[in-house]
Amino acid sequence: MLVKVERLRVAFRSEGRLSVPVRGISFDVPRNSRVAIVGESGCGKSLTSLALGGFVERAEISGKISGSPRIAYIFQNPMQSLNPVMRVEAQIGECLPERCGRKERIANFLKDVGLRPETARKYPCQLSGGQQQRVMIAMALAQEPELLVADEPTTALDVTNQREVLDLIARVADERGMSVLFITHNLGLVARYSRFVNVMYAGEIVESGTVDAVLRSPRHPYTQGLLAAVPRLDLPKDSPLADIPGTVPPPWDWPKGCAFHPRCPKARPACSAPDFAGCPEM
Numbered sequence: 001m002l003v004k005v006e007r008l009r010v011a012f013r014s015e016g017r018l019s020v021p022v023r024g025i026s027f028d029v030p031r032n033s034r035v036a037i038v039g040e041s042g043c044g045k046s047l048t049s050l051a052l053g054g055f056v057e058r059a060e061i062s063g064k065i066s067g068s069p070r071i072a073y074i075f076q077n078p079m080q081s082l083n084p085v086m087r088v089e090a091q092i093g094e095c096l097p098e099r100c101g102r103k104e105r106i107a108n109f110l111k112d113v114g115l116r117p118e119t120a121r122k123y124p125c126q127l128s129g130g131q132q133q134r135v136m137i138a139m140a141l142a143q144e145p146e147l148l149v150a151d152e153p154t155t156a157l158d159v160t161n162q163r164e165v166l167d168l169i170a171r172v173a174d175e176r177g178m179s180v181l182f183i184t185h186n187l188g189l190v191a192r193y194s195r196f197v198n199v200m201y202a203g204e205i206v207e208s209g210t211v212d213a214v215l216r217s218p219r220h221p222y223t224q225g226l227l228a229a230v231p232r233l234d235l236p237k238d239s240p241l242a243d244i245p246g247t248v249p250p251p252w253d254w255p256k257g258c259a260f261h262p263r264c265p266k267a268r269p270a271c272s273a274p275d276f277a278g279c280p281e282m
């Protein structure tokens, strides 16, 4: 196993208020494998991935993370992550541990991510969103990570670029034997790019397993709701698009009992009772 996360809890205390965005979650990232964390905005996906790298500050963190792989991150908006006043070659160069052979190595990384050699001399503002994201991937590869965390890496891109960038991440990860932790809202992407999936809601993992098993027969009503909300081309054009009513509540106000109960079509009185003992659908 590359990383084993057990009962990870991330809490913040500010102005006397306790907020617990990640509530004791456990999951594994096997070696040479692609794992997804999927869930709506605010359910704790990014905090979880940042906690893996030790990047969460001023938080109360408990639980156990076994394994300490080299981790590189690719984030949603490359323009916010790239330095606007540095050329591409300098930014990739900063990620390389040794100075020797730097120029050739930078050229090779650019080639690996499908960028032309002259991209090295460009500034981020001279590149398209897709090219910027490829530069981010080249920077990540330069760190020779064992685990690549791709946190919504394509939501800022159009559909064609989205597909190309995700295919690229999958290809370079497989070629190098890297594991990938994909973080996304999109179950369609999970189906295509991951082997394992963890469905997260209100700071908890509500369902997990192989993508085949979870997407073929989802058991938790939240997973069922997410799947039903994926647009389908095989249905008549005028079929209504399913949604999950409401939104994820804030982490200082998670509902008691099952946090999903205010939005769950299968909720029953026991789901919000103080002695709630787990989802009866599972």
Ligand SMILES: Nc1ncnc2c1ncn2[C@@H]1O[C@H](COP(=O)(O)OP(=O)(O)OP(=O)(O)O)[C@@H](O)[C@H]1O
Residues within 6 Å of the ligand: 012, 019, 021, 039, 040, 041, 042, 043, 044, 045, 046, 047, 048, 185, 250, 251
């Ligand atoms: N440093 C912090 N201090 C306090 N609360 C935080 C901090 N970072 C995140 N949070 C809160 O934790 C919750 C989960 O945040 P997180 O960024 O993990 O969500 P997410 O699932 O990645 O959402 P999105 O899909 O929108 O990126 C949010 O309500 C957020 O406001």
Ligand code: SF4
Residues within 6 Å of the ligand: 220, 221, 222, 258, 259, 260, 261, 262, 264, 265, 266, 267, 268, 271, 278, 279, 280, 281
């Ligand atoms: S515990 Fe109850 S409310 Fe929560 S998901 Fe299961 S059925 Fe729905």
Ligand SMILES: [Mg+2]
Residues within 6 Å of the ligand: 045, 046, 047, 151
């Ligand atoms: Mg996030």
